[in-house]
Amino acid sequence: MAKKLPKTDVVIIGVGWAGGIIASELTKQGLSVVGLERGKERVTEDYYMAHDELRYALRYELMQDLSKETITFRGNEKIRALPMRQYGSFLLGEGVGGAGVHWNGQTYRFLPYDFEIRSMTEERYGKDKIPPGMMIQDWGITYDKLEPYFDKFEKMAGISGEVNPLAGKRSNEYPTPPMLHTPSMKMFVEAAKKLNLHPYTVPSANLSESYTNPDGISRAACQYCGYCERFGCEYGAKADPVVTVIPVAKKTGKFEIRTHSYVRRILHSGGKATGVMYTDMTTGEEIEQPADIVVSTGYVFNNTRLMLLSKIGKPYDPATGKGVIGKNYAYQVIKGNAVGFFDDQKFNLYAGAGSLGVCVDDYNGDNFDHSDLKFIHGGNIAHTFTGQRPIQNNPVPEDSPRWGKEFKANSLKYANSVLTIGSQGSSMPFRHHYLDLDPTYKDAFGDPLIRITFDFEEQDRELARYLSDRCGDIMKEMGTDRILKMKELGPYEITTYQSTHNTGGVIMGASPDTSAVNNYMQMWDMENLFVIGASAFPHNSGYNPTGTVGALAYRAAEGIVQYSKKGGLLV
Amino acid sequence: MSEQDQHSQQNENREATKTKESQRMSRRKFLTRSGYAVGGVVLGGLLGYLIPKEETKPATPPAPQQQQKNYNEALMFFTQEQYAITQAAVERIFPADDNGPGAKDLGVAFFIDHQLAGDWGFNARDYMQPPFYVGEKTQGYQGRINRREIFYIGLRELQNYSQKKYKKDFPALSPEEQDAVLTAFQNDEVNLTTISASGFFNLLRSSTLEGVYSDPLYGGNKNMQGWAMRDYPGNQMTYTNIIEKDYTVVPPQSLRDHL
Numbered sequence: 001m002a003k004k005l006p007k008t009d010v011v012i013i014g015v016g017w018a019g020g021i022i023a024s025e026l027t028k029q030g031l032s033v034v035g036l037e038r039g040k041e042r043v044t045e046d047y048y049m050a051h052d053e054l055r056y057a058l059r060y061e062l063m064q065d066l067s068k069e070t071i072t073f074r075g076n077e078k079i080r081a082l083p084m085r086q087y088g089s090f091l092l093g094e095g096v097g098g099a100g101v102h103w104n105g106q107t108y109r110f111l112p113y114d115f116e117i118r119s120m121t122e123e124r125y126g127k128d129k130i131p132p133g134m135m136i137q138d139w140g141i142t143y144d145k146l147e148p149y150f151d152k153f154e155k156m157a158g159i160s161g162e163v164n165p166l167a168g169k170r171s172n173e174y175p176t177p178p179m180l181h182t183p184s185m186k187m188f189v190e191a192a193k194k195l196n197l198h199p200y201t202v203p204s205a206n207l208s209e210s211y212t213n214p215d216g217i218s219r220a221a222c223q224y225c226g227y228c229e230r231f232g233c234e235y236g237a238k239a240d241p242v243v244t245v246i247p248v249a250k251k252t253g254k255f256e257i258r259t260h261s262y263v264r265r266i267l268h269s270g271g272k273a274t275g276v277m278y279t280d281m282t283t284g285e286e287i288e289q290p291a292d293i294v295v296s297t298g299y300v301f302n303n304t305r306l307m308l309l310s311k312i313g314k315p316y317d318p319a320t321g322k323g324v325i326g327k328n329y330a331y332q333v334i335k336g337n338a339v340g341f342f343d344d345q346k347f348n349l350y351a352g353a354g355s356l357g358v359c360v361d362d363y364n365g366d367n368f369d370h371s372d373l374k375f376i377h378g379g380n381i382a383h384t385f386t387g388q389r390p391i392q393n394n395p396v397p398e399d400s401p402r403w404g405k406e407f408k409a410n411s412l413k414y415a416n417s418v419l420t421i422g423s424q425g426s427s428m429p430f431r432h433h434y435l436d437l438d439p440t441y442k443d444a445f446g447d448p449l450i451r452i453t454f455d456f457e458e459q460d461r462e463l464a465r466y467l468s469d470r471c472g473d474i475m476k477e478m479g480t481d482r483i484l485k486m487k488e489l490g491p492y493e494i495t496t497y498q499s500t501h502n503t504g505g506v507i508m509g510a511s512p513d514t515s516a517v518n519n520y521m522q523m524w525d526m527e528n529l530f531v532i533g534a535s536a537f538p539h540n541s542g543y544n545p546t547g548t549v550g551a552l553a554y555r556a557a558e559g560i561v562q563y564s565k566k567g568g569l570l571v
Numbered sequence: 572m573s574e575q576d577q578h579s580q581q582n583e584n585r586e587a588t589k590t591k592e593s594q595r596m597s598r599r600k601f602l603t604r605s606g607y608a609v610g611g612v613v614l615g616g617l618l619g620y621l622i623p624k625e626e627t628k629p630a631t632p633p634a635p636q637q638q639q640k641n642y643n644e645a646l647m648f649f650t651q652e653q654y655a656i657t658q659a660a661v662e663r664i665f666p667a668d669d670n671g672p673g674a675k676d677l678g679v680a681f682f683i684d685h686q687l688a689g690d691w692g693f694n695a696r697d698y699m700q701p702p703f704y705v706g707e708k709t710q711g712y713q714g715r716i717n718r719r720e721i722f723y724i725g726l727r728e729l730q731n732y733s734q735k736k737y738k739k740d741f742p743a744l745s746p747e748e749q750d751a752v753l754t755a756f757q758n759d760e761v762n763l764t765t766i767s768a769s770g771f772f773n774l775l776r777s778s779t780l781e782g783v784y785s786d787p788l789y790g791g792n793k794n795m796q797g798w799a800m801r802d803y804p805g806n807q808m809t810y811t812n813i814i815e816k817d818y819t820v821v822p823p824q825s826l827r828d829h830l
Contacts, residue, residue, distance in 0.1 A: 049826050051806035054785035059691065070698040075709055082706040082713055085698045180814050223809035346818035350803050351810035390784035390803045403664040403757075403776055404750065412670050415801035416818065441700065493709035 002277055002286040008034045009564065011276055011291035013263045013306065016098020017546060018532040018553040019297035020241030021153075023249035024215070025557035031564060032254045034289060036278055038262040039064075039095030042242055047234035050227060053389040057230045062102045064092040069443040071301055073494045075455040077318070077432065083441050083449065088495040090502055091230065092299060096257060097242040099299060099500060100546070104229045104354030104386065105205030105238050107159045108543035109150045109551070111365040112143035112168045113377075117539060120366060121376055129376060131459070135328055135429040136376075137538050140510035140571075141519040143168040146551050149558075153550030154203075157239035158211035158219065161203030166361040179208045179222070184347050184419050184478075185358045188383040191477035197360045202382060203547070204355035205239035215248045226387020228354025238354065261287075264445060266294055266310040266529065273312075273529040279445065293560060296506075296531045297553075303535040304435045304505030305450040313506075313516050313525050318432050318453075324516040326435040328504040329452060330540040333379065333425030333460045335489055335498070336467035339418060340480030341397055346416040349388040357384030363423075363470050364542045375462040379425035379542030381471055390415070398484055421475050423467035424499070426542040428459055435505045455492045464489040501545050503537040508552075518571040520559025521552060527569050532556050643790055644681055647688035648719065654680055656726045659742040661779045663749050671800040672793070679782030682791030683722075686778065692719040714766065718774065725771035728763050729756070786826050798823045 010026055012019045015037040023033050055061050066087065074081035093099030113120050117136045121129055130136060151171050153159075161174035178201035181189070185201075192199035206222035213219075222237040236243040249255035260281040267274045267288065275290035296303050307313050307325045316327035359382035361367055370376055395418045396402075396410040438451040456464075468486040475483050509515025512524035521536055523529040532553050534545045541548070559570045646654055658680040667673030674680075686692060694717040706713045716724075733741040733752055741752060755761050756768040763771075782791030784798065786805070792798060798805050804821035806829055813819045 049829070051829075052786055052788075052826060054781055054789060058781060058785075060696070065696050066698045067694075067696050073710060075707065079707060080704060082704060082710045083698045083700070084710075085712055086694075088711055180811075182814055183817055221811075223811050224814040225807060225810060348810070348813055348816065348819055350821075351814050356814075390798065390801060391781050394780065403753075403779075405666050405668060408665055408668060408673075409670065412801050415803070440702065491709050493711075495709070495711040 002288040004288045004290065007275070007290040007292070008032050009291065010034070010293045010295060010560070011036065011289050012295040012297050013266075013276060014038075014098060014296070014298035014302060015096050015241065015246065015257055016093065016297065016299070017100040017241050017549060018556075019098070019295070020100070020245035020249070021156075021550065021553040022295050022297060022532065022557050022560065023255045024245040025554065026560060027249045027252040027254040029561045030254070031561070033249065033256070034291070035255065035257045036261040036263050036276065036289070037096050037257060037259050038281065039259065041257070041259050042096045042101060042232065044232070044234060044236050044243060047232040050231050050234050051225065053391050056102075056227075057389060057392060060087055060091065060230075062093060062095065062230065062232065063087065064094040067444075070449060072438040072441050072449050072451045074451070074453055075491060077453060081438055081440075081451045081453070084494050087497075089493070089498050090500040091497070092301070092500075096246065096259060097240050100241045101232050102230050103205075103238075103240070103546060104544070106355040106357075106384075106544040107154065107157065107161075107203045107205050107547040107550075108380070109167060110143070110541045110543060110548045111361075111367075113365040114539075114541045115139045115141055115143050115146070117377070124366065125370060125376075129370070133431045134459070135431055135538075137509060137514055139519070139538055140508055140515065141555075145519075146555065147171055149551035149554040150547060152554045153547060156213050156215065156244055157205050157550070158207050158213055159203050159205055159239075159547075160208035162201050164200045164203075164361060165198045166364070166367050174203065175213075176208050176211050179204050179206065179353065179356050180224070181358070182348065182352075182356070182385050185356075185383060185385060187478045188358045188421070188474065191474050192358075192360050194477055195473060197362045197474075199358050199360050202355050202357040202359050202384065204353065205546075206233075206353040206355050207237050207239075213244065215244075217244055217247065219243060222353050224351050224353050224356065226350055226352045226389065228386060262445075263306065264309070264447060266296065266306060266312060268310065268312065268526060268529075271526060273526055292528065293564060294529045295556075295560065296529070297533060300502045300505055300533060300535045301435070301450045303531050303533055305437070307506060307516070307531070308437050308450075309447055312529065313523065315436065316434050318434055321431055324507070324512075324514070326505055327516075328429035328507050328538050329433050329435045329454055330427040330429050330503045330537070331454060331492070332427050332499045332501045332540055333456070333464050333467075333489070334422070335486050336379070336425055336464035336471065337420060337422040337486055338468060338471035338475040339395060339420050339484040340475040340478060341395075341414055341482045341484070342417045342419065343481045347419065349385075349393075349416050349418070352385040352387035354386050355384075356386065357382045359383070360474075363467060364426075373462065373466065375459045375466070377426040377428065377542060378463065379423040379467050381421060381423045381467065381474070383419065383421045383474075388415075388418075395484075397482065419475070419478070419480070421471040423471055424542050424544070425460065425463045425467055427503070427540040428457075429504060429539050430457055456489055461489045501534070501540060503534045503540040503545065506531045506535040507538045508536040509538060518569070519555070520563075520570045521556035522559060522563070522570055524569070527567070528563070530556050530560055644678065646681075646684050648692065649680075649684045649687070652730075653722070653726050654684060655742045656729055656740075657683055657722075659744075659749060660729065660753065660775060661782070663746065663753055664776055664779045665783055666746075672796050674779050674783055676793065677783055677797050678791045678793045679779055682782030682785070682789055683778050685790045686781075687719050687722055693717050712770070714770075716765065721766055721771055721774060724763065724766055725756075725768075725775070728761065728768070728771075732756075732761055788826055795823045795825055
């Protein structure tokens with residue numbers, strides 16, 4: 001029998017960006033919040049020895065322990081899904097701050113087009129533009145309605161940036177000026193301008209200068225140390241939940257974080273959530289935490305899996321297209337890029353920051369004419385300068401061997417002479433891409449793992465090729481000696497790192513028939529349960545998702561406060 | 572030789588004391604740039620306790636002595652035979668040349684030995700639950716054996732294949748013959764019953780690069796010579812002062828310098 005604890009106003013599952021934002025906003029309004037986090041406590045002092053590529057980047061120090069839980073994957077329904085036994089394609093965070101600790105900090109806003117993608121695509125190109133099986137749908141909210149929440153997230157995190165001429169309208173400029181430009185970033189800007197594109201500095205959660213946010217939190221400027229992605233920031237210069245929203249929540253005295261607390265079920269009766277059941281990982285004890293409001297703020301896979309394990313909402317059935325939980329799993333098309341080898345020029349590639357870079361959106365969203373193209377949407381094209389750490393970065397020309405004398409000579413020659421222009425291609429949902437519970441493989445408790453059924457489609461192959469060519473155009477203009485471009489996207493594989501931008505599974509929308517949550521992230525089927533994260537995205541855009549997750553979290557926080565007073569469905 | 576290369580050559584020859592000096596320099600610059608010294612705001616992060624540490628307890632790495640024994644250079648996992656095969660193989664993957672030392676002199680075989688002895692060798696943080704099926708290439712490694720066992724089998728098979736083909740142990744082969752053996756493994760021309768030959772080769776290759784370029788604390792990248800060959804500065808507190816500049820060589824520091 002589970003030990004039952006006293007009831008709290010709100011329990012949140014997973015203390016990352018979404019959980020931290022909910023905790024800070026709700027406790028400010030006087031609600032008592034318990035945050036359950038399955039990993040450990042994290043503080044900035046943990047990162048004194050963080051400039052360690054082997055430990056953090058190759059041995060995944062900050063990531064979820066796959067021996068206890070992983071995902072299974074298959075390219076399509078005819079293949080047997082098998083577990084992701086080691087990390088590759090994406091990295092799952094764990095511990096206080098979640099994946100918000102080891103992100104790069106590139107903080108974009110999705111485009112107005114994203115939120116009304118079906119209507120706007122049909123309007124401009126006609127219904128036939130959307131191929132059979134592509135499940136794009138409007139998000140049940142417009143960009144303009146979401147704008148104040150983007151603004152709030154950016155001010156809290158102190159985002160450094162300059163206005164993107166091709167994005168949605170902003171109510172305010174960025175709170176801090178753009179990051180410094182390296183010589184290669186200047187080359188990119190010049191080249192892009194020559195091609196009549198609209199370059200701008202990547203919006204950065206690595207602070208360009210010291211900053212005090214509206215909550216009174218002060219943080220130091222980024223030192224361009226070159227250790228962001230996969231690492232924690234020893235300066236607190238990279239916005240993460242541990243140095244921004246969590247201390248604000250703690251200061252109210254109304255937020256209690258319980259680490260090593262692995263939530264396994266959302267409990268419910270009579271159509272309402274009553275609390276959660278979790279296992280204390282230090283004792284093995286099962287504990288029940290009753291609450292008036294339950295907020296699931298885990299990663300995409302955890303949010304979806306928890307709904308399925310707790311039997312909440314109608315599971316998606318790809319055969320009929322009915323049901324919503326697990327629907328519209330999407331990813332990103334990252335491989336369309338161009339690598340330039342400079343024979344007579346060297347760059348300080350060892351330096352950098354996770355969100356140091358310059359980019360263009362001329363080929364993102366519907367910023368360009370798709371009439372003669374065999375895909376919709378597009379992707380952000382960027383030259384980022386994130387710190388080329390030596391174990392993972394040994395680019396050599398195509399005709400060079402991968403080991404031996406010649407490899408060594410080439411890898412040393414080009415160690416500081418290779419620039420990359422990459423694209424972040426959007427990912428459209430398809431009827432046969434989804435998440436469900438695996439019939440075979442289990443976690444450490446004996447609960448089924450989540451199963452991914454996903455592969456790249458013709459849309460993705462066309463998009464990757466197109467974006468790769470556009471990256472090549474800019475690289476050529478930058479004056480390189482030779483360019484290595486992606487040739488063929490190939491099938492989706494779980495083994496190579498691409499992007500930790502998985503989306504969908506508990507998607508938002510205007511109707512309970514086609515979505516799981518409304519535009520306050522409130523479950524249509526269970527009014528006191530809110531599910532927040534990129535799990536709410538009906539498709540994935542051509543940008544990093546965190547800015548949009550942050551905006552949705554601030555909107556949800558407003559909704560939860562409203563709900564705590566009046567109850568009922570908010571939409 | 573270009574100007575940049577000359578710089579890098581000089582830097583390689585720089586003494587430890589100079590590195591320490593520049594470390595102090597960069598720390599001072601860092602403090603100025605970060606605004607700590609000028610701003611009245613108390614900033615979070617590590618800044619607070621970095622400063623008293625710097626003033627009261629200067630870093631005290633052991634004084635470099637000629638011919639000092641490195642007690643870290645002993646075996647935790649490999650037999651002497653396995654160590655010899657590994658050392659010969661990694662040297663072919665990353666050989667000594669005019670640029671500098673190869674994997675052998677960088678301590679890569681010790682690095683791999685030490686890594687296999689720990690949780691990485693046991694795949695402790697990987698999902699190793701049954702059932703095991705042969706999967707699609709896109710689904711990644713699906714074997715039931717861990718990295719220790721892969722090395723155990725792979726090294727033995729390198730030896731067997733060398734004996735079969737050349738009637739010699741792998742370490743006794745000429746460099747060209749060793750390359751031919753490794754190439755046969757890389758291209759799966761060798762048929763192993765329990766593991767894939769190319770899978771073993773890829774693991775050997777990736778752990779060689781790890782040993783060449785990881786922080787020297789792990790036993791490879793001896794004296795940061797792996798980093799020096801490609802002008803990688805290792806662990807530095809700040810690059811704010813060079814980020815806008817043209818190519819600049821910064822003498823490397825390890826995590827030991829940071830303690």
